[in-house]
Amino acid sequence: MLDEEKVAFFLASRLIARGNKGTLALTIMIIAMVFVNLIFLPSIISGVVVLFNQQTIDYSYGNLVIEPRSNQIYIENVDQLQQKITRIPGVVASSPRYTAGATIVHKGKSTTPLLYAINPDDEKQVLKIYTKIISGDYLSPGDTDQIVIGYQLAGNKDEKADRIPSLGGVDVGQTVDVTFSNGVTRQYRIKGIINSNSFSVDSNAYITKNELESVLGISNRARQILVRTQTTGNEEAMRTTLMTYGVQEKIWTWEEKSADFLASIVGSFDIINLIGNIVSLIIAVVVIFIVIFINTVYRRKQIGILKAIGIDRSIIIKSYIFQALFIFFCGTLAGGVLLLLVLQYLTASPLVFPGGPVAPVLDTFLVLRAIASLLAVSLIAGYVPSWLTTNEDILSAIRG
Amino acid sequence: MIKGRDLFKIYGKGTVEVRALDGVSVQIDRGEFIGVMGASGSGKSTLLHLFGLLDRPTSGSLSIDGIDVGMLDERGRTLFRLQRLGYVFQDYALVPELTAEENVYLPSMVRGMTSRECSRVCGEILTLVGLRDRRHHFPGEMSGGEQQRVAIARALVNKPSIILADEPCANLDTQNSRNILELIKRLNKELGQTIVMVSHEEWHKKYFDRIIYMSDGKILTDDHQENGHLTEPV
Numbered sequence: 019m020l021d022e023e024k025v026a027f028f029l030a031s032r033l034i035a036r037g038n039k040g041t042l043a044l045t046i047m048i049i050a051m052v053f054v055n056l057i058f059l060p061s062i063i064s065g066v067v068v069l070f071n072q073q074t075i076d077y078s079y080g081n082l083v084i085e086p087r088s089n090q091i092y093i094e095n096v097d098q099l100q101q102k103i104t105r106i107p108g109v110v111a112s113s114p115r116y117t118a119g120a121t122i123v124h125k126g127k128s129t130t131p132l133l134y135a136i137n138p139d140d141e142k143q144v145l146k147i148y149t150k151i152i153s154g155d156y157l158s159p160g161d162t163d164q165i166v167i168g169y170q171l172a173g174n175k176d177e178k179a180d181r182i183p184s185l186g187g188v189d190v191g192q193t194v195d196v197t198f199s200n201g202v203t204r205q206y207r208i209k210g211i212i213n214s215n216s217f218s219v220d221s222n223a224y225i226t227k228n229e230l231e232s233v234l235g236i237s238n239r240a241r242q243i244l245v246r247t248q249t250t251g252n253e254e255a256m257r258t259t260l261m262t263y264g265v266q267e268k269i270w271t272w273e274e275k276s277a278d279f280l281a282s283i284v285g286s287f288d289i290i291n292l293i294g295n296i297v298s299l300i301i302a303v304v305v306i307f308i309v310i311f312i313n314t315v316y317r318r319k320q321i322g323i324l325k326a327i328g329i330d331r332s333i334i335i336k337s338y339i340f341q342a343l344f345i346f347f348c349g350t351l352a353g354g355v356l357l358l359l360v361l362q363y364l365t366a367s368p369l370v371f372p373g374g375p376v377a378p379v380l381d382t383f384l385v386l387r388a389i390a391s392l393l394a395v396s397l398i399a400g401y402v403p404s405w406l407t408t409n410e411d412i413l414s415a416i417r418g
Numbered sequence: 419m420i421k422g423r424d425l426f427k428i429y430g431k432g433t434v435e436v437r438a439l440d441g442v443s444v445q446i447d448r449g450e451f452i453g454v455m456g457a458s459g460s461g462k463s464t465l466l467h468l469f470g471l472l473d474r475p476t477s478g479s480l481s482i483d484g485i486d487v488g489m490l491d492e493r494g495r496t497l498f499r500l501q502r503l504g505y506v507f508q509d510y511a512l513v514p515e516l517t518a519e520e521n522v523y524l525p526s527m528v529r530g531m532t533s534r535e536c537s538r539v540c541g542e543i544l545t546l547v548g549l550r551d552r553r554h555h556f557p558g559e560m561s562g563g564e565q566q567r568v569a570i571a572r573a574l575v576n577k578p579s580i581i582l583a584d585e586p587c588a589n590l591d592t593q594n595s596r597n598i599l600e601l602i603k604r605l606n607k608e609l610g611q612t613i614v615m616v617s618h619e620e621w622h623k624k625y626f627d628r629i630i631y632m633s634d635g636k637i638l639t640d641d642h643q644e645n646g647h648l649t650e651p652v
Binding site: 021022024025028029032033035036037319320323324325326327328329330331333411412413416 | 467470472473492493496497499500501503504505507511513515516520524525527528529530556572573576
């Protein structure tokens with residue numbers, strides 16, 4: 019260590035060790051809280067994103083979504099294509115689907131949800147919607163006059179409780195009239211109600227693929243094929259593999275399909291997080307600044323005397339920077355311990371969000387960013403007040 | 419050693435101008451023990467501040483050890499104070515969080531001495547001022563006289579050629595004042611350092627080799643003495 023730094027460290031260590039412990043502990047505690055605040059909210063946001071991603075895969079898209087080629091409405095020869103896809107290494111299962119617009123009416127209440135037509139057995143291999151039946155049963159392959167509807171679509175007896183235009187609180191066993199885009203109207207018995215906590219799933223209705231094909235007079239087609247792969251995270255590679263095996267339809271990853279929605283959620287959270295972080299950092303700057311400033315003003319005369327006996331100004335400034343760094347180090351350490359305790363608690367007892375339980379996700383980059391921000395803040399808050407006080411001429415400082 | 423010529427220190431401007439020093443010329447030789455005396459506002463502390471490089475004259479020249487200190491920048495002045503000057507303040511001015519030993523060896527640390535060297539030199543000096551046994555005590559645990567002796571030890575630690583003392587006995591009782599003055603006198607004789615001390619106590623005169631009386635920013639008299647008797651007019 020250089021001589022100047024050695025003296026500055028010596029002064030700082032003595033002032034810390036023999037200074038006011040209460041003030042020091044309080045300051046360290048505030049920095050610890052700021053550190054927790056810098057990481058806590060982003061880790062919750064990461065948890066929400068992880069939850070949303072998993073829900074998107076499990077209830078909406080699987081890992082990959084195959085859609086018709088350009089200028090085509092349907093995927094043709096879907097049975098053969100499905101057989102081919104299912105045999106490709108890395109693919110667990112696939113599920114062809116139709117999506118159709120339809121008007122559903124129950125006792126005068128009418129709504130136009132998205133209607134999915136599925137092969138129930140295939141769908142069970144790809145999505146987990148079937149596990150979210152809260153009343154009645156899921157569809158069976160041979161069902162023709164049965165419909166499964168989402169919780170939001172079923173609605174409530176009291177309209178005020180509905181988040182979308184609903185069927186007014188229909189229940190399993192009741193019937194609804196469904197009018198398709200070609201004008202055909204059929205009556206269906208509600209077989210089950212789904213509550214997946216995913217709004218986009220719980221607003222839909224589901225019938226079997228065979229039933230819709232009979233209504234529309236088509237067969238061996240689909241609007242989408244959802245694909246479940248063995249691992250999540252290698253969707254890009256799996257897309258290339260599918261193309262290599264001759265799949266010429268458009269292939270999307272689940273991330274691409276949900277990109278806009280995810281971006282809007284994360285974007286909103288990011289703004290909240292940014293404001294929170296700025297406020298936290300300002301608090302940190304102000305607290306350290308005030309502590310160092312009061313300290314230097316209180317020791318104004320002493321600083322003047324140190325300068326008078328030949329201690330260079332830079333040594334005095336460095337000694338206060340060392341003190342600020344000590345506060346930063348202890349604050350970060352205490353904040354880290356506090357954060358781990360909070361995270362452990364929340365991992366054991368996750369927060370319940372509308373989409374499901376959210377456990378915070380700790381990101382290394384986030385932690386490093388928080389440490390770097392606090393370090394920068396500490397350096398500034400240590401430097402500026404000590405610079406201001408040591409800038410005063412010696413006699414004015416000594417006279418107080 | 420110290421050579422000041424036509425030193426002026428003027429505060430304020432125009433009609434509210436205050437001449438703290440009004441054309442002071444003085445020469446102080448190596449090894450002298452000088453008392454600068456005078457009433458409040460006579461300019462004695464201002465003169466000491468200029469000698470201690472704590473302030474700059476409005477005009478005039480000042481050289482110490484042959485160096486024109488007016489030419490030094492702030493860092494140069496700090497280094498000069500560290501290496502060549504020792505300053506003793508009226509109110510001891512010790513760092514309360516440092517022990518007596520730490521207060522004393524702080525300036526020598528800045529000069530790059532190792533901890534072992536600092537400790538050795540510090541031990542010698544604290545022995546010289548009679549405080550070796552109290553070296554681990556904090557200023558708050560010591561009497562005013564003891565604190566002032568620590569401050570003197572701190573001023574001596576870098577073996578400066580000049581010690582400047584600004585009313586070092588002002589906060590002490592008569593007995594402690596006498597002890598401090600005898601200590602300073604002894605250090606002057608044993609170590610041969612030049613000592614310039616500001617005082618307004620008439621009974622301090624007997625300790626000085628030379629007495630400069632100041633009034634209204636000017637030197638009124640400048641007399642050498644031996645054993646309390648004048649030796650030659652200056």
